[in-house]
Amino acid sequence: MSSFGSLGDPAATFVLTGVRVIDPWNDEDAVRDIAVVEGQLVDPAKAPSDAPRLDARGLVVGPGLCDLHVHLREPGMERAETVESGARAAAHGGFTTVCAMPNTDPPLDEPARVAMVLERARNRACRVRVIAAATRAREGERITEIGELARMGIAGVSDDGSVVASARVARGLLAYLAPLGLPLIEHAEDPALSAGSVMRAGPTATRLGLAGWPASAELSIVDRDIALAEETGGWVHFTHLSTAGGLDAIRRAKERGIRVTCDVTPHHLALTDAWVAGWRGFAWEEPTGVAADPFGAPLDATLAYDPACRVNPPLAPRAEALALLAGVADGTIDSIATDHAPHPLERKRVEFGAAAPGMIGLETALSLGLAAVEVGGLELVRLLGALSTRPAELIGEVRTLQPGSLADLVVFDPVARWRVEASGLASASSNTPLLGVELPGVVRMTVAGGRITYRDGLAAVD
Numbered sequence: 001m002s003s004f005g006s007l008g009d010p011a012a013t014f015v016l017t018g019v020r021v022i023d024p025w026n027d028e029d030a031v032r033d034i035a036v037v038e039g040q041l042v043d044p045a046k047a048p049s050d051a052p053r054l055d056a057r058g059l060v061v062g063p064g065l066c067d068l069h070v071h072l073r074e075p076g077m078e079r080a081e082t083v084e085s086g087a088r089a090a091a092h093g094g095f096t097t098v099c100a101m102p103n104t105d106p107p108l109d110e111p112a113r114v115a116m117v118l119e120r121a122r123n124r125a126c127r128v129r130v131i132a133a134a135t136r137a138r139e140g141e142r143i144t145e146i147g148e149l150a151r152m153g154i155a156g157v158s159d160d161g162s163v164v165a166s167a168r169v170a171r172g173l174l175a176y177l178a179p180l181g182l183p184l185i186e187h188a189e190d191p192a193l194s195a196g197s198v199m200r201a202g203p204t205a206t207r208l209g210l211a212g213w214p215a216s217a218e219l220s221i222v223d224r225d226i227a228l229a230e231e232t233g234g235w236v237h238f239t240h241l242s243t244a245g246g247l248d249a250i251r252r253a254k255e256r257g258i259r260v261t262c263d264v265t266p267h268h269l270a271l272t273d274a275w276v277a278g279w280r281g282f283a284w285e286e287p288t289g290v291a292a293d294p295f296g297a298p299l300d301a302t303l304a305y306d307p308a309c310r311v312n313p314p315l316a317p318r319a320e321a322l323a324l325l326a327g328v329a330d331g332t333i334d335s336i337a338t339d340h341a342p343h344p345l346e347r348k349r350v351e352f353g354a355a356a357p358g359m360i361g362l363e364t365a366l367s368l369g370l371a372a373v374e375v376g377g378l379e380l381v382r383l384l385g386a387l388s389t390r391p392a393e394l395i396g397e398v399r400t401l402q403p404g405s406l407a408d409l410v411v412f413d414p415v416a417r418w419r420v421e422a423s424g425l426a427s428a429s430s431n432t433p434l435l436g437v438e439l440p441g442v443v444r445m446t447v448a449g450g451r452i453t454y455r456d457g458l459a460a461v462d
């Protein structure tokens, strides 16, 4: 039996016994007890004797996950998702903070609209931070009232969905944001290079007869913004990085001390452009069929051209997905962020090129990461660092499991498996090509700000 709670609930008291504690904040990986008393982590020896004791043997507890990039679709597209349903999807996926992107209808480009979303987010199943629009109406020309928005606690500014196309405007934003300590969160896509494309350029796109998005569409903006960040001292954060070239440029910029950070989505790590051709293996699996030879193998007519695989930026070829995974492993990529992009069925049950780009991700992110850990490509402490500790740090939040901290954590079974089904998702949408796929990792409890926001099982010890 699973159930949701909210940040408005009374603070929780319980003891998890025999749990594997992974705390990237101080590099801890140890089996011990975790005690929460009235929402605070305390020394287990000092927990009251009547605190409920929950058997957590075989389970992992990590810091609460933090997502820098979600689309909650409110206001304007409430059939796809609302702040309430998105917050439940987040809690179900182990997240305790999500950052809502501003490309709603109308966009979050003025303080009153940001205030409205923050008001709707009160006492939900997950903390919601807002990323405000970088320019008015997201038109790329006039900068929003960033000073006032900063005082409201925004996590950054972005015209996500589009790049800030004018280098002059991007430069002004970086200069203006620098003293505020906030990032310009950039959707790096040069529209002149990507116009008309629906998947990543390459042999698979050629085989499918679909117009290709060249990797240079991302790299040209990454290079431009690195130069602007260096010149202004501003902070640029590249979201949903999808190319090996962009990653290389960021690695070199970091070595030179330029203020640049980035995130990658779980689907750009785990899925590849071969999914558009109907292959259903993960990037770290040996390719077969059309994934191994796009021109030599027949297409699977039931899976090729699946509109659920249309995302922007598009899924990368396998070699680049593996390069991105290596970037998470070596810390060049700061964070894994979902780009959770719910869409109603009618925007996806159309031909591939007409489908709205985007897939949901809050409820499968941890599982895709654990699938990468299972095959040995990634350490669990690094995965949780990228899903929690580091993104939280980027938005000014602290995540640790040390006694004395507010309890903000996720408890999960790393080996239990579940099948992704629309009926089992808390999101109001189910647009993901992972439907029907079995994944490792089941969330048993999410605790945000000392409150239990999601719970599934966890029996009391007598």
Ligand SMILES: [Zn+2]
Pocket: 160, 161, 162, 187, 240, 312, 313
């Ligand atoms: Zn984007």
